[in-house]
Amino acid sequence: MTTTVREHSALTLRQRLxxxxxxxxxxxxxxxxxxxxxxxxxxPLAYTFVVSLNDWDxxxxxxxxxxxxxxxxxxxxxxxxxSLFNTFSIFLLSTVPQLAAALFIAAMxxxxxxxxxxxxxxxxxxxxxTPVAVTLIFSSIFxxxxxxxNNILQALGLDPVMWKTETLPSHLxxxxxxxxxxxxxxxxxxxxxxxxxxxxxxESAAIDGxxxxxxxxxxxxPSIRPTFVFVIVTATIGGLQIFTExxxxxxxxxxxxxxxxxxxTAVLFVWDLxxxxxxxxxxxxxxxxxxxxxxxxxxxxxxxxxxIASGEARRATRRTARVLAELRARSASGPDPAPASEPxxxxxxxxxxx
Amino acid sequence: xxxxxxxxxxxxxxxxxxxxxxxTGCTSAPDDSGDGQITLTVTTFGTMGLDDLYAQYEADHxxxxxxxTNIDTGGNALTDWKxxxxxxxxxxxxxxxxEGWLANVMQVPQSFVDLRDYGADDITDRWLDWKVDAVxxxxxxxxxxxxxxxxxGLCYNGKLFEAAGLPSDRDAVAELFGxxxxxWEQFFEVGKQYHAxxxxxxxxxxxxxxxxxxxxxxxxxxxxxxSLNVEGNDTLKGLWMQLxxxxxAGLSSNQxxxxxxxxxAFVDGSFAVxxxxxxxxxxxxxxxxxxxxxxxxxxxxxxxxxxxAANWGGSWLTVxxxxxxxxxxxxxxxxxxxxxxxxxxxxxxxxxxSVIAAQSDPGVTGESDLTxxxxxxxxxxILAKRAEGVVAQYKxxxxxxxxxxxxxxxxxxLDSGAKNGEETWQEAIDALHAxxxxx
Numbered sequence: 001m002t003t004t005v006r007e008h009s010a011l012t013l014r015q016r017l018x019x020x021x022x023x024x025x026x027x028x029x030x031x032x033x034x035x036x037x038x039x040x041x042x043x044p045l046a047y048t049f050v051v052s053l054n055d056w057d058x059x060x061x062x063x064x065x066x067x068x069x070x071x072x073x074x075x076x077x078x079x080x081x082x083s084l085f086n087t088f089s090i091f092l093l094s095t096v097p098q099l100a101a102a103l104f105i106a107a108m109x110x111x112x113x114x115x116x117x118x119x120x121x122x123x124x125x126x127x128x129x130t131p132v133a134v135t136l137i138f139s140s141i142f143x144x145x146x147x148x149x150n151n152i153l154q155a156l157g158l159d160p161v162m163w164k165t166e167t168l169p170s171h172l173x174x175x176x177x178x179x180x181x182x183x184x185x186x187x188x189x190x191x192x193x194x195x196x197x198x199x200x201x202x203e204s205a206a207i208d209g210x211x212x213x214x215x216x217x218x219x220x221x222p223s224i225r226p227t228f229v230f231v232i233v234t235a236t237i238g239g240l241q242i243f244t245e246x247x248x249x250x251x252x253x254x255x256x257x258x259x260x261x262x263x264x265t266a267v268l269f270v271w272d273l274x275x276x277x278x279x280x281x282x283x284x285x286x287x288x289x290x291x292x293x294x295x296x297x298x299x300x301x302x303x304x305x306x307x308i309a310s311g312e313a314r315r316a317t318r319r320t321a322r323v324l325a326e327l328r329a330r331s332a333s334g335p336d337p338a339p340a341s342e343p344x345x346x347x348x349x350x351x352x353x354x
Numbered sequence: 355x356x357x358x359x360x361x362x363x364x365x366x367x368x369x370x371x372x373x374x375x376x377x378t379g380c381t382s383a384p385d386d387s388g389d390g391q392i393t394l395t396v397t398t399f400g401t402m403g404l405d406d407l408y409a410q411y412e413a414d415h416x417x418x419x420x421x422x423t424n425i426d427t428g429g430n431a432l433t434d435w436k437x438x439x440x441x442x443x444x445x446x447x448x449x450x451x452x453e454g455w456l457a458n459v460m461q462v463p464q465s466f467v468d469l470r471d472y473g474a475d476d477i478t479d480r481w482l483d484w485k486v487d488a489v490x491x492x493x494x495x496x497x498x499x500x501x502x503x504x505x506x507g508l509c510y511n512g513k514l515f516e517a518a519g520l521p522s523d524r525d526a527v528a529e530l531f532g533x534x535x536x537x538w539e540q541f542f543e544v545g546k547q548y549h550a551x552x553x554x555x556x557x558x559x560x561x562x563x564x565x566x567x568x569x570x571x572x573x574x575x576x577x578x579x580x581s582l583n584v585e586g587n588d589t590l591k592g593l594w595m596q597l598x599x600x601x602x603a604g605l606s607s608n609q610x611x612x613x614x615x616x617x618x619a620f621v622d623g624s625f626a627v628x629x630x631x632x633x634x635x636x637x638x639x640x641x642x643x644x645x646x647x648x649x650x651x652x653x654x655x656x657x658x659x660x661x662x663a664a665n666w667g668g669s670w671l672t673v674x675x676x677x678x679x680x681x682x683x684x685x686x687x688x689x690x691x692x693x694x695x696x697x698x699x700x701x702x703x704x705x706x707x708s709v710i711a712a713q714s715d716p717g718v719t720g721e722s723d724l725t726x727x728x729x730x731x732x733x734x735x736i737l738a739k740r741a742e743g744v745v746a747q748y749k750x751x752x753x754x755x756x757x758x759x760x761x762x763x764x765x766x767x768l769d770s771g772a773k774n775g776e777e778t779w780q781e782a783i784d785a786l787h788a789x790x791x792x793x
Contacts, residue, residue, distance in 0.1 A: 058440045060461050079788060146615035164610075165766060252612040254429070254758030259766040275433050276755060277789060278458075280440070 052284035083269035091239035193227035399431035403703030472684035498670030502705035504631030513652030576750035598775025617645030635704030
């Protein structure tokens with residue numbers, strides 16, 4: 001410390017300022033994000049926790065401090081578990097087909113198409129429409145008595161489906177909205193990753209006789225794995241926070257999420273608790289439970305993706321070891337192996353490092 | 355690294371500056387545009403018929419600009435109000451409050467301006483007594499000025515009645531349901547006749563009928579002293595079983611409330627009667643027109659209501675305490691609820707005035723666009739008769755939640771035929787327990 005001070009006094013003011021600039025400016029530049037995050041992220045999070053420990057009526061305000069009673073009450077509330085079930089059901093029904101379709105579309109777009117830009121832009125088009133508009137349109141399509149979907153079913157001589165008052169049909173309908181909006185978006189992200197796969201690997205595999213399918217599964221998919229993990233993580237977080245679609249799917253319903261809460265997701269349940277039943281304390285408790293669940297799933301994803309990555313590395317090391325062993329075996333038996341065998345060995349180590 | 359004092363200060367200043375920018379960016383006040391103009395914000399909902407009056411007020415009061423928002427339904431307006439009330443910000447200068455959530459307002463009376471400070475005492479004789487009493491808090495503060503009340507008559511489709519071999523003439527229809535002594539038994543009886551003749555449902559869904567049934571009792575979900583009274587309430591259960599009987603007989607069309615297939619159900623003969631408080635008349639007209647119909651679709655309005663006089667809804671204009679211009683806001687509210695304006699609102703929407711002088715005004719008893727739509731029915735006269743004997747029922751703080759969350763799901767199961775009366779009543783009681791109301 002003392003040395004620094006002495007050093008400082010030897011410098012001119014200008015030099016000192018310039019040094020400060022270099023040392024501190026970066027922190028100043030990133031600070032707005034952290035200040036904003038503190039204001040609109042961290043503070044509400046902490047405040048919500050405080051609210052959740054109180055018996056807090058929405059409009060009257062805080063009542064008694066009741067500790068974790070709200071958490072206990074909600075963990076034993078069938079409506080809470082119902083909302084969790086709905087959330088995961090809709091999440092699975094949307095994410096799995098969505099990512100499969102996105103992968104397929106990306107693979108198609110990765111082919112040599114005419115008017116490439118046109119196709120790519122078309123795929124992202126649904127994403128441009130706001131979720132509210134999407135929901136209004138789909139809500140009309142899935143209307144039970146006058147909807148397009150049921151009209152078609154009835155024209156085909158089938159029974160109409162109760163899209164808005166039965167559990168599975170309503171989940172399918174909502175998953176359809178989510179898929180419609182997000183499939184193209186994910187397809188484009190996967191496409192970007194596919195395009196980054198070096199063409200020479202594909203070419204050499206093709207020369208070695210690998211067909212299109214083989215190349216897709218053995219080269220494309222492993223290469224885009226990190227991107228795929230990213231897409232899964234974002235889809236998970238989005239999927240667990242579905243709100244607009246179920247909220248507006250049957251906007252006139254007295255209970256948000258269907259008459260029997262058939263598609264009341266967790267976030268919608270929080271809203272229902274806070275703004276219909278005015279129980280701000282319980283709503284905050286559920287919000288925190290949801291936060292913990294999403295956090296846990298986030299860590300699970302992180303761990304899984306870490307495993308996948310290290311699995312890659314392990315496989316690569318094994319591959320290198322195998323190649324080296326083969327080379328050694330060959331050099332032991334063959335007459336003049338050394339000059340020919342060295343380059344491929346180093347190449348595969350190189351690849352493994354990559 | 356270590357920060358010298360100077361840099362800490364610099365960082366702090368930078369941070370505060372960034373925050374200040376942010377905060378000033380957020381609070382863009384629409385108030386007071388500088389030239390001495392006052393902007394009053396007004397929030398209403400549904401069909402209150404006030405929209406055309408603002409321009410006139412602005413013309414008469416050059417210093418005042420009105421920024422009005424109309425929310426589609428009372429339920430959404432309630433959510434809007436609750437959100438802003440809880441946040442303590444964003445409330446308008448004049449807020450319309452509906453009967454169903456007046457009890458929530460009474461939870462926080464101090465959040466509203468006592469209109470006696472702005473001359474309410476001088477004008478309270480304008481309104482029906484019970485309309486003023488309902489909005490007076492325990493300390494005697496008057497929190498709102500009455501707009502409309504919701505006396506209920508019966509809307510029916512004359513053409514469909516005729517096709518079913520029932521009388522279609524307004525007076526004959528009133529007689530058919532029992533005239534002065536109309537009962538729900540008779541209502542369901544006529545419904546069964548209609549169903550037998552046509553094979554079609556009689557009413558759109560059971561929810562509004564349930565509303566009417568509950569509202570016309572001396573006590574509803576709460577007793578007069580404010581305690582919850584649903585479980586073990588034999589009166590309510592008896593009414594529910596009547597409703598269940600009607601649904602089982604195929605009288606309900608199981609429509610979605612407030613949706614009706616974008617109005618198509620009002621046009622395609624899905625149902626033939628509809629319970630109509632005054633303000634609902636504009637909804638019927640609007641839905642029919644949205645569904646492609648018009649006056650020739652056959653809707654009419656009869657001077658009869660099963661079970662006697664009933665009131666559904668009706669509103670007040672209040673001034674939230676957060677208003678920057680309570681005096682001007684109170685003046686606007688008083689003007690909007692004066693005789694002439696209530697007459698105009700009635701003509702626009704059918705919202706029946708709570709101002710006594712307006713009820714007998716020729717503008718209310720005479721012709722309007724609405725009477726033309728309803729086969730020239732003298733709507734104003736009919737509603738005035740339907741208002742006789744209406745009393746305000748005590749509404750508890752969770753009345754709206756019970757209506758929608760407790761009986762809402764049970765009602766859907768009843769209409770879809772998924773469950774019978776006993777099962778759905780039990781379902782409602784279970785929902786009541788699950789929601790934690792009254793604990």
